[in-house]
Amino acid sequence: MEKEPEPGGEKRPIVEIKNVNKFYGGNHVVKNLNLTIYEKEFLSILGPSGCGKTTLLRLIAGFEHHTSGEILIEGERLDNKEPFERNINTVFQNYALFPHMSVYDNIAYGLKMKKVPKTQIKVRVKQALIMVRLEGFEKRYPAQLSGGQKQRVAIARAIINNPKVLILDEPLSALDMKLRKQMQIELKSLQKKLGITFVYVTHDQEEALAMSDRIAVMNNGVLDQCAKPEEIYAHPETKFIADFIGETNLFEAVVETEEKGVAYLYCEAGDLLGKSENFDPNEIIYVSVRPEKILWSEKPVEGFSLGGIVKESIYLGNIVKTIITLTNGQVVKVNRPVDSPSPQVGSILYIYWELKDAVMIYTTAQDVFKQLESVDLSSFAQNSNQNAGKESANV
Amino acid sequence: MFKSPVWRKKTIPLLSMISPVSAWLILLIALPLIYILIISFCSTNEAHNISFQFSLRNYAKLADPTIIGIYTNSLIISVLTTIICIVIAYPFAYIMALTTPFRKTLMMIFLMLPFWTNSIIRLYSWRTLLGRNGYINDFLLYIGLIDAPIEMMFTRGAVVLGMVYTLLPFMVLPIQTTIEKLDDSLIEASKDLGANFIRTFRYIILPLTAPGIFAGSIMVFIPSLGYFFVSDIMGGGGNQIIGNIISRQFKEASNWPFGSALSIMLIVITLIVVKIYTKSGGKIDELGMS
Numbered sequence: 001m002e003k004e005p006e007p008g009g010e011k012r013p014i015v016e017i018k019n020v021n022k023f024y025g026g027n028h029v030v031k032n033l034n035l036t037i038y039e040k041e042f043l044s045i046l047g048p049s050g051c052g053k054t055t056l057l058r059l060i061a062g063f064e065h066h067t068s069g070e071i072l073i074e075g076e077r078l079d080n081k082e083p084f085e086r087n088i089n090t091v092f093q094n095y096a097l098f099p100h101m102s103v104y105d106n107i108a109y110g111l112k113m114k115k116v117p118k119t120q121i122k123v124r125v126k127q128a129l130i131m132v133r134l135e136g137f138e139k140r141y142p143a144q145l146s147g148g149q150k151q152r153v154a155i156a157r158a159i160i161n162n163p164k165v166l167i168l169d170e171p172l173s174a175l176d177m178k179l180r181k182q183m184q185i186e187l188k189s190l191q192k193k194l195g196i197t198f199v200y201v202t203h204d205q206e207e208a209l210a211m212s213d214r215i216a217v218m219n220n221g222v223l224d225q226c227a228k229p230e231e232i233y234a235h236p237e238t239k240f241i242a243d244f245i246g247e248t249n250l251f252e253a254v255v256e257t258e259e260k261g262v263a264y265l266y267c268e269a270g271d272l273l274g275k276s277e278n279f280d281p282n283e284i285i286y287v288s289v290r291p292e293k294i295l296w297s298e299k300p301v302e303g304f305s306l307g308g309i310v311k312e313s314i315y316l317g318n319i320v321k322t323i324i325t326l327t328n329g330q331v332v333k334v335n336r337p338v339d340s341p342s343p344q345v346g347s348i349l350y351i352y353w354e355l356k357d358a359v360m361i362y363t364t365a366q367d368v369f370k371q372l373e374s375v376d377l378s379s380f381a382q383n384s385n386q387n388a389g390k391e392s393a394n395v
Numbered sequence: 396m397f398k399s400p401v402w403r404k405k406t407i408p409l410l411s412m413i414s415p416v417s418a419w420l421i422l423l424i425a426l427p428l429i430y431i432l433i434i435s436f437c438s439t440n441e442a443h444n445i446s447f448q449f450s451l452r453n454y455a456k457l458a459d460p461t462i463i464g465i466y467t468n469s470l471i472i473s474v475l476t477t478i479i480c481i482v483i484a485y486p487f488a489y490i491m492a493l494t495t496p497f498r499k500t501l502m503m504i505f506l507m508l509p510f511w512t513n514s515i516i517r518l519y520s521w522r523t524l525l526g527r528n529g530y531i532n533d534f535l536l537y538i539g540l541i542d543a544p545i546e547m548m549f550t551r552g553a554v555v556l557g558m559v560y561t562l563l564p565f566m567v568l569p570i571q572t573t574i575e576k577l578d579d580s581l582i583e584a585s586k587d588l589g590a591n592f593i594r595t596f597r598y599i600i601l602p603l604t605a606p607g608i609f610a611g612s613i614m615v616f617i618p619s620l621g622y623f624f625v626s627d628i629m630g631g632g633g634n635q636i637i638g639n640i641i642s643r644q645f646k647e648a649s650n651w652p653f654g655s656a657l658s659i660m661l662i663v664i665t666l667i668v669v670k671i672y673t674k675s676g677g678k679i680d681e682l683g684m685s
Contacts, residue, residue, distance in 0.1 A: 063583050063586075063587075082591070083586040083587050084586045084587070088587075089587055089588065090583075090587045093580075096584040097584075098581060098585075099603070100602050109585070110589050113588060113594060114589055158588075161589070
């Protein structure tokens with residue numbers, strides 16, 4: 001079996017999704033999406049339910065046709081090809097094993113459709129069963145298998161066809177926690193062994209972080225960010241990602257001035273400092289700080305600090321989570337290892353963080369104000385009655 | 396005993412609940428069946444009254460060539476009816492199961508609406524279409540395709556047509572139910588694994604909906620052995636089915652014992668068919684319309 005290419009090495013694109021839109025009636029489900037999936041990579045498509053990730057997957061597999069844009073597989077346009085004409089296989093969320101066929105017939109189905117000789121089918125089914133560690137289950141029927149076993153049969157049934165891309169639609173969501181963790185490791189090593197591109201759809205951010213080479217985060221039909229797990233965690237590009245991937249504390253702030261690489265920010269709970277990133281004056285941003293990066297002191301510290309009161313301390317086994325309420329009522333979460341000191345419940349303290357630990361997230365919130373400024377209120381006043389005209393003039 | 400609390404609180408309410416049903420079943424189904432079984436072993440006297448003397452003559456008469464001929468004809472009609480019903484009902488049920496709820500309701504109404512009219516009246520209406528001076532013959536003569544009217548009524552084909560027309564819904568409904576229960580992702584999985592629609596139908600859809608076809612076949616096959624009014628209206632005298640000879644024995648011939656023997660034979664055939672059905676994995680419950 002081939003090995004995974006070195007990171008940074010020459011990667012060949014295998015699936016190219018260009019400006020793809022999908023409408024269901026009036027619903028815009030996938031919005032102008034661009035994504036390139038490379039050979040032999042493990043790409044996760046992550047997002048909350050209803051974000052369009054399953055639709056995107058169905059577009060790649062060919063169960064749905066996109067409204068506009070193009071999807072290329074190995075440089076070839078696939079717009080009008082049916083699923084059975086694409087060299088892509090899918091592992092379905094509910095496994096979709098054929099209930100009237102034995103494990104052997106289920107796995108052999110794809111080869112049978114391709115008219116592979118029977119003797120060869122026999123050998124390859126056996127190999128596939130060994131691959132998913134289900135030797136001796138040939139004669140069983142799906143109803144006689146456990147969830148994890150069905151999962152393995154579904155995977156064997158897909159990989160036996162040597163697809164260019166294997167699509168997995170939340171394949172582990174029906175399994176219990178322990179089995180899921182075990183299957184995560186198995187899937188990852190299977191992908192390395194086979195050298196097939198895996199497109200893995202999930203709503204579980206932990207699963208995505210643990211398994212993927214890259215993660216594509218989708219929200220509301222838009223691809224927010226596609227990057228390595230570390231990159232996504234450390235430098236989320238949108239507020240949604242910061243909030244969705246791991247735990248974080250978000251502070252909404254207005255940029256007041258910037259000097260010598262430091263941005264002076266105004267936030268409801270107090271003034272903050274941040275890394276300067278050439279903001280516009282009055283730009284509205286979010287400052288995202290992970291709970292493990294927040295520091296505290298009993299007295300205000302030089303630079304900036306936000307005062308608050310310790311509300312609660314929660315023991316979580318490996319960490320202690322401290323909940324602090326700031327002066328404006330905002331709740332801040334702080335995580336500390338169990339053996340390090342944590343603040344007393346009820347005590348007043350000041351939180352701060354190192355500038356490098358905070359991620360500045362751009363928003364488009366200030367655009368609303370820009371647009372408001374450009375509205376010609378006089379024309380509005382003329383068209384409406386006098387009272388409304390007075391009110392808008394006061395604004 | 397009658398005053399014990401268990402009797403008062405459990406047994407009496409239970410009895411009062413099931414008694415009406417039990418009484419109905421015993422009086423109107425079990426007893427008449429037993430009576431028919433008994434008189435099938437009796438004979439008639441000159442005044443056409445039943446004389447209660449044990450004899451196997453009625454069953455011996457079943458081997459009569461005329462009777463065997465009618466049984467054979469009846470079975471051929473039933474088999475043809477069932478096959479034609481499957482061929483018509485399957486695509487109809489398939490579309491019905493997969494279309495929008497509105498269209499499904501519409502199709503269901505079209506399927507059921509004729510049943511609001513008496514089936515004998517509906518069958519007579521076929522005469523105006525198929526008769527010697529019916530609309531179809533008139534039309535074919537008019538466009539010059541034929542020189543003389545074709546005999547369409549009073550043929551075996553007409554009886555089969557009438558049977559299909561009367562029994563089609565009983566085939567559509569069970570098939571539609573099984574298609575509706577079919578998981579879409581199985582069809583997608585089949586396509587994903589390289590099967591086009593025809594092969595997906597052959598290997599996935601058809602085997603998984605076979606129970607519906609089977610249940611529908613039972614519900615069409617068995618009544619079509621006995622619906623004598625269909626063969627009366629559509630087949631005239633030459634195309635009799637089992638139901639016809641039974642009804643004639645009870646009415647015109649006044650030979651109840653022989654009619655009973657014929658009925659018992661029909662019940663035996665029915666039981667054999669149902670037994671084949673359950674033996675091959677069918678469930679009795681699925682014969683009820685769901």
